[in-house]
Amino acid sequence: MSEMAKRLLEQRANTWEAAKALLDGAAAEDRDLTGEESESYAKMTGDLESLRSRADQFIADEDSAKATEESLRALVSRPVSGPTADEDDSPLRKFLRGETRSFEALPTKAELRDLTSKTAASGGATVPVSFYGSLYEHLTDNAQLLNYATVIRTTSGESLQFPVTTAHSTAALVAENAAISESDPTFATRTLGAFKYGVIIQAPRELIDDTGVDIEGYLARRAGIAVGNNLGVDLVVGNGSSKPTGIMASTTLGVTGAATVAGVFTADNLIDLYYSVISPYRNSSSAAWLMRDATLATVRKLKGNSNEYLWVPGLAGAPDTILGASVATDPNVVAVAAEARSVAFGDMSAYYIRLAGGIRFERSDEFAFNTDQATFRCVVRADGLLLDQTGAVKHFIGGVA
DSSP states (O other), X not given: OOHHHHHHHHHHHHHHHHHHHHHHHHHHTTOOOOHHHHHHHHHHHHHHHHHHHHHHHHHHHHHHHHHHHHHHHHHHTSOOOSOOHHHHTOHHHHHHTTSOSEEEEOOOOOEEEEEEOSSGGGXXXXXXXXXXXXXXXXXHHHSGGGGTSEEEEESSOOOXXXXXXXXXXXXXXXXXXXXXXXXXXXXXXXXXXXXXEEEEEEEEHHHHHOTTSOHHHHHHHHHXXXXXXXXXXXXXXXXXXXXXXXXXXXOEEEEEOOGGGTTOOOHHHHHHHHHHSOHHHHTSTTEEEEEOHHHHHHHTTOBOTTSOBSEEOOOTTOOOEETTEEEEEOTTSOOSOTTOEEEEEEEGGGEEEEEEEEXXXXXXXXXXXXXXXXXXXXXXXXXXXXXXXXXXXXXXXXXXX
16 A cells, blocks of 8 residues: 555544544533534544545556556567557457447457556656456446445346245144144345346547547446446335335344434444444445445444444545444435334345346447547446345334424
8 A cells, every 4th residue: 555545544544533622612611513613523524425435536546557657567578560460450449449239348358548647747658457347347436335335247138037945943842742833934036137227328420530639438437337326226215116126125123213403313323323234234344335425424423332433434444334344335225214114234135136138338420420529338237126025124114292
């Protein structure tokens, strides 16, 4: 890890200590934060997110620089006068030149392409980049659940059926010579389909023909963000009607908030929610909390019975945690309110996301012929469902005043 990233994480830890001191001071005097203190705390909360984001970016840039250095070292060892016949005829290069009208971005070997460095003084560099990987990276950035759920990739989109247990067998104490009662597990079938998500992107020919522009990166970024935003909504709150069943729609009830606080949770509520999930799921490496940023800001103010804050900032690249489990934030989770499922906790790998086929790209030079633009269409087929609904993931729901 770079020294700059370490300093940012240390600064983040110091900011959190200052925020805790502010909260502890008000708690010691048995009062709420004053207006000035609330303003300071809000600024500290924003700084916590900004410092973490900057540190993560430094770490990512450091990894990218190492990969670039390794690539350049490999290139120096062999003479390259220009693209080989195979490279020049690659499907992606043909697609971007307009020689073909479609391109299916399946995971393949990395391709070599020219990139312009972000700083003019550095010049250009030739690095291996996987177009599919870049697109998938931007998609996961905008559909956070893809980082925690179980993702299944299939080449086609036919329905996938999964047998699941809905009730388990139970044993009983049996007296001598007494009959043993039968207790069979019950099963059900859950199905994952393939709903289509698509976007059209138009780019001027000047942009495409300019060799100093990262066309592949531009397309991957725009398509990944667009598809990820739309898919991300349904993976969290989709109702299952001609769309995926979102995780928040299929979790089981863990804790209901008090009726006197109109949806707000307490530290005890979150502790109860944590322990309402049985240990095999609670102790899974995939166990995590799911909430929106504004809800997490509320959690940061809460203390447990031992007078320790529930939220602990991650250091040295480690994730932030609540009661020892990592935290995923997604803007699509509903805000704290009466009868609102504002927080979920459990084994997120029990939620299955199905991606059918490759991420398909198609191009048309005629669609926007009069404006001299190339039109690109990106299509992704996906579905999502919490397969294990026996309590693998549970939610907090706000009480009604």
